[in-house]
Amino acid sequence: MTSSEQRLAAIRGGVPARRHNARTIAALTGNPGCTRRAVLDGAGVDKPKLAERIGFPARFGQSRFAITRGNAFEAQLKADGGVELLRLVAERLGVPPGDRADWTDLGADDLADRQRRSREVLAAAVPAGPDEPAALFDHPLLGLDVAGRRVYLEPDLVAARLAGRFHVVEIKSFPVIDGQADPGKVAAAAIQSAVYVLALRELLTAEGHDPELVSHDVVLVCPRDFANQPVASLLDVRKQLLVLRRQLDRMARIDALLAAVPEDFTADLTAEPATLAAALSTVEARYAPDCLAACELAYFCRHEAREQTAALGRPVREALGGVPTVPEVLALATGERTPEPEQAEAAALLRAAARLRAEALGLPA
C-alpha cells in the first residue's frame, strides 16, 4: 500500500472504498475543477451517507416504475438472442447484418472469472478477415483504473465485426420521438457510453491490439415514439472521451490533490457531524447550480456557498463582473466600498446598474 492509498483509507475511516460504476465515473466529468469532489471520489467515500450524516441529504431517488421499464425494454430486446438487435445496429452502421451472428452471454456470478472470460473473448473477436460473421457480446465485464483502483464496468452490449470495428451498444428506455430525445438524457447516455469505450480500448491495448478498433460512435438503442419498437441512433462520443480522460488523469495524480488537503482531513462516517462539516470546509469546493443534479454533496456545498455569486449561476457571476461575493457586489454597487484596481471596471458597471434600477423603480439611488 502506498502512502497515498493509506491516506485515502484513513480519510474513509478504514471502511472499504465505495465502488464506482459507469454512472458515477460519468458524473466525475461534471465539475472537474472541484477539489473536494475529486478527493472524496478518489478516496471512494460514501458520499450519499456522508451528505446525510452532515444534515444535507441528497435527493437522487429512482422510481421503481423507471427501473421496471428499463429492465423490461432491455429484456424485450435481448429475448430473441440478438437477431433484431443485430439488424438494428447493422442498419444504423450501414452494413449488411449477414445471415448469422454469434451471441455470447458473458453474464456470470464470479467477477474475476467473468472479467477474464470477457478479456479473452473480446480480444479473440478482433476482426481477422472480411467474411467472419458479426458477434454480439451480452454483458461483458470491463475494467478501468479510477484513482488507482480497478473499477468493473458492465456495458449493455458490445457488437464486434460490424463495419470492421467494435461498437459499444447502450440500451436506454427513454423514447426517441420523431428523431428527437430529451437532450439531458442523451448527454448522460453519451458520457456513460464513453466510459465503456475507454475501458474497451484499454482492454484491446493491453492485449496488443489497436485501441482505434473500438469506434467512437456508440449505438444508442431506445424505444421509438410512444411504443416499444426499438430504434438505433449513433452518438459520437469523441468529446466525452477527451473530458473523461482528462478527469481520470487528474484523479490518477491523487498525490498532487492530496498535497492541498490538510493532514487531519477526514470523511469518516463515524465522526461527529460538526467535525465532518468542519473538515469538509477545509477542502476547496467549486459549487455551481449544475452540481445539484450531479453530486450527492451539492446541498452542503450550496449552503456553504450561499453568499457567493457563483451559487446564483455562472452567467450571473459573469454579468456581475466576476466579483466573488454578494456583499462585495452590493458594496461596490452602492459605492460603499472602494474597488481594487482590477475591479474598477466592474464597479463602474455595478454602480451604473444600481443607479438605473433605483431610477426605474422610483427608489432613492
Place this chain on the structure above:
Amino acid sequence: MSTLRALARAQALAAGVAQPVATVRHLHLSPRPLVLVPLAMAGEANAPLAMLVGAAPDETRLLIVPQPRNRDQRFAFAAELAAVLLPYLDGHRGATEAVAVDRGRDVRHRYVDAPQLLVPNPAGITFLRLLGRATRFRRTDGEHPVHPSVPLLGRWLTFFAERAEHPGSSALVAMTDALTLHWATGQSAVEDLHLPALLGWIDPPAGHTGAEAAALAEDPARCPPAGPATDPEFDNRWLAPAIAAYAAAEADPAARAAAYAELERLLRDQLAPTWELMWRGVGLLRALPPGARVEGRWAGDRDAFTGYAEHLDAGGGPQPRRDGAVAAAQRLHRLERALTSCAVQRAYDDPLVMAEHRLAGEAFVGEVTLADPKRVDDSGKRPVLRPRIQLVTTEPVLVPVGAVLYSPTRPAQKARVVFVTPAADGKTEVVLELSGGMGRGLAAAPGSVPEAGERLCYTTLSEAFLPPATFPTAEETPRCPSRRPPTTPRPQLRS
C-alpha cells in the same frame, strides 16, 4: 443575463425576497385561464398519470389514469381531457372583429377573445406537446379506434405547444417563465424552475425569508414537485402499491371502486399544492398593470387561434411530424422576427427593461435643453420640416453620429444623431434631428416636437415594421439527400 438582472438577483439574496425586474406585466392574462397541472408516469414515454384542470380556483377537475401503461386507459384520459379542453376553446369562438388587411383593401375577422392555457413549468409544456404528438394522428376507425375528440385534442395541443415557442405569445404559458420575467430571486435559474421554491422567494410566508421558504419547498415530503415528474419516494412508497391494489381488484367491483378512490386521493394530494401555487402566481401577475403593447401581442395570439380554428373547420389535417425545409425556414424566420419585436416592445413598455438597454449603451435618457421645432431643411428639391433638439445626459453615449434613434414616447418619429459633444461634469450633449410623426406641412403638430425641460429616452431599438422575407415554394426547393420521406425519420441526436 444582463448585469441589471444579475444585480437584482444579488439584491434579492441580500433582501431575502425576490426583487422586481419589470414594472408592468409583459403578458396577457385571461380572466379565465385554463390551468393544467399534469403528472406523468416515471420511465414511460410521456404516459399521463393524472391532471388537475380548470378555469377557476374552485373549478377543479381531477383526471387520473389508474394503469398508465394501459394504452386504452391513456386514450380514455385523452378523451376526458378533450371533454374539458374543447368546450373551453369553443367558449372563445363567439364575437369576432374586423381587421383591415392589405392596406385596407381587404378585411378579415378574428375572435375578440382567445383561450389561454397555463402550466406550472416548461416541462409541463413539453408534456402537452408530446401528448399532442401522441394523439393528433390517431384514427377514429380501424384496428385501434379512439374517440373522435382525441385527434382533435392532439391538434389543438400541438397548436398551443407551437405557439408557446413564439416569443411574446400568451397562448400557453409556463408559470415559472411568467414569474421570472417579472421577478429575480436569490437563487439560480435552475432552481427557479421549481415553482414552489420560486414562489417561496417571490411571496414568502410571514416570518420566513425567501431562502427559507425555498428550502422548505425543496423537500418533496413537505411540498410535492410541480410535475410532470413525480417524486420517486412517492412512486415507490404510495403510488406503486395503490396501482397494484387497483390491478389486483379487477374481479371485485367494490374493491376496485375503493382502490380507484384511494388512487384519486393520493394523486389529488400530490397535485393540489401545485394547483394552489398556480392561482397564487396568477394573482401576483394580475396585480401588475399590463404593458401598453401586451394587447397588441395578444391580438397576434387571437389571430393564430382564429386561423387554426378555421383550418380545423375546413377539415385541415394534423400538423406534420416534421416541417419541410421551406416551412422550417419560414417558421424560424417568424420566430426570430417575433423575438426581436417582443424585446423592443418590452423595452418601450417598461423603463426597467429599457434600463437594461441603457446599461448596454443602446439607449440613454437626457433632458431637452434646446429645441428648434420650426427648423426647415431647404437644401433639397422641396423644403422639409427637420426640427432639432439638444439633450444633455449624464449617461455614456455610445451611438455614433448619423445613427437613427427612437423614443418610446414618440415611436413614429426618427431622430438622427447630428452632434455628440462632451460637456462639463462628465455630461454629454447630443443634438438630434427629427423627422416624421409631426403631421403634414412645414409646421409641427402641437406636442409632436419635444420641448425644453422634457426628460426623454432615446434608443437604437426600433419598433418599425420588419418586413417578412420571401421563401421559395416547396415545389421550387431542390430535393436534397437529407429530405427523407416522413415515414422513416432518422434520429438525429445531439449530446
